[in-house]
Amino acid sequence: MKIAVLVSFLAVLIIFFFVAQVPITLTPNEVAKAVSEATSESGVAVDEEVLEQAVQLSVAKLEKGQRTRLKYLASAYLIIWLVFILYVLYLERQQQELDKRLAQLEQASHNA
Amino acid sequence: MKIIASITALLIFISLYLIFGYARIEGTMLEVQKIFYYHVSAALTVFVAFGVNCVFSIKYLIQRKPNDDLLAVAAAELGIVFCTIALLSGPIWARYAWNTWWNWEARLTSTLVLWLMYIGYFILRSALEGDRRRLYSAVLGIIAYLDVPIVYYAVDIWHGGLHPDRGTKWSLEPTMRYTWMVALIALILLFTFLLIVRYRMKKAQARYEAIQQQYLTEASS
Numbered sequence: 001m002k003i004a005v006l007v008s009f010l011a012v013l014i015i016f017f018f019v020a021q022v023p024i025t026l027t028p029n030e031v032a033k034a035v036s037e038a039t040s041e042s043g044v045a046v047d048e049e050v051l052e053q054a055v056q057l058s059v060a061k062l063e064k065g066q067r068t069r070l071k072y073l074a075s076a077y078l079i080i081w082l083v084f085i086l087y088v089l090y091l092e093r094q095q096q097e098l099d100k101r102l103a104q105l106e107q108a109s110h111n112a
Numbered sequence: 113m114k115i116i117a118s119i120t121a122l123l124i125f126i127s128l129y130l131i132f133g134y135a136r137i138e139g140t141m142l143e144v145q146k147i148f149y150y151h152v153s154a155a156l157t158v159f160v161a162f163g164v165n166c167v168f169s170i171k172y173l174i175q176r177k178p179n180d181d182l183l184a185v186a187a188a189e190l191g192i193v194f195c196t197i198a199l200l201s202g203p204i205w206a207r208y209a210w211n212t213w214w215n216w217e218a219r220l221t222s223t224l225v226l227w228l229m230y231i232g233y234f235i236l237r238s239a240l241e242g243d244r245r246r247l248y249s250a251v252l253g254i255i256a257y258l259d260v261p262i263v264y265y266a267v268d269i270w271h272g273g274l275h276p277d278r279g280t281k282w283s284l285e286p287t288m289r290y291t292w293m294v295a296l297i298a299l300i301l302l303f304t305f306l307l308i309v310r311y312r313m314k315k316a317q318a319r320y321e322a323i324q325q326q327y328l329t330e331a332s333s
Contacts (some may be wrong), residue, residue: 021300069143069208075203076147080154080197087193091309105324 031055116305123298127291133290143178147205153296155198155223157303159260161191162230162253163195163309169253172246181246182318184253186310188230190303195227222263229256 035052131149138145164187172180202220203213214220233256237249267275284292 053250066143069141072144072204072208073146076201077150077205079200080125083197083200087306089315094313094317098313098320101324103321105320105327109327 028056031059113305113308116301116308120298122304123294123301125179127295130291130294134287136285138285138288138289141205141209144205147201149292149295150299151156151198151201151205152292154194154201156296157194157299158191158198159227159264160300161187161194161303161307162226162257165253166257169250169332172250173195173254178246179315181250182314183307183311185312186307187231188253189310189316190226190233190306192230193306194299194303195223195230199223199227217275218266219263219275222259222266226256226259226263229259230248232256265291274289285315 030050035048035055039046039048039051127149131146135146135149137143165184168180168184168187171177172184206215207213229252232251233249236252238247240248262269282289
């Protein structure tokens with residue numbers, strides 16, 4: 001049972017790792033390309049440098065927000081699994097104690 | 113037993129996939145809302161666990177069978193585990209959603225009181241022995257369960273709390289609702305599986321104590 005809980009805990013971490021890769025991460029090059037495409041498509045004269053800076057700032061802000069949210073999400077699920085793991089470890093200890101006491105009783109009855 | 117364990121494990125994996133890969137991201141709280149699936153499911157499993165404790169406490173009081181007491185204790189222990197999960201995962205969500213780790217609003221306070229009452233249940237059990245332990249803890253188990261409807265209806269009784277209305281979870285967007293239902297079934301099955309494991313352990317422990325007592329009596333005479 002302990003193995004099953006540990007495996008599921010690992011599964012949560014793996015799933016979380018993959019989900020955390022999805023975020024809206026954009027490189028400066030991607031931003032520059034998107035800005036130049038948008039300005040050329042719209043045909044309106046804009047200061048590309050200022051626009052690029054504004055977009056990059058917005059993306060950085062969005063990324064920061066998402067990182068914070070993912071931290072909250074990860075913490076919650078880690079705590080949930082930690083409680084389960086601690087409980088299973090507690091059960092395991094109880095079982096070991098009972099096995100030990102049974103073995104002692106068996107030994108005592110043999111000696112008698 | 114193996115079938116329950118397999119189905120539980122499978123459902124937990126499916127629920128995790130649904131939470132992280134299928135359910136739509138909610139518009140206001142975005143990814144943080146995904147805490148909801150296990151937080152609310154754990155809270156509802158608490159009601160089931162303490163409900164089992166209450167039923168078997170009543171049964172013990174009527175029939176005085178020690179096995180009913182063992183089942184009631186096992187359920188109470190698991191109720192505390194699930195209640196701890198709800199109480200620990202809630203503040204993380206609250207910190208993001210309400211900008212505070214804790215708030216003394218009706219549902220949070222009544223849930224903490226519920227947790228404390230069942231902690232008291234175990235303190236009482238450790239202080240007593242034999243029939244008195246079973247009898248008093250059965251009575252306390254029934255009294256403590258009276259807090260469950262208070263927790264459930266807290267948002268209706270005391271308006272103005274931070275928790276949303278009871279019906280909110282049923283009006284969720286379909287992908288979110290299905291995901292939550294799978295998570296709820298997974299946790300209830302996990303509770304059932306752990307309850308059987310714990311009950312069997314408690315039974316073995318009780319049998320050991322009876323044999324030991326018998327052995328000591330024989331040895332002394």
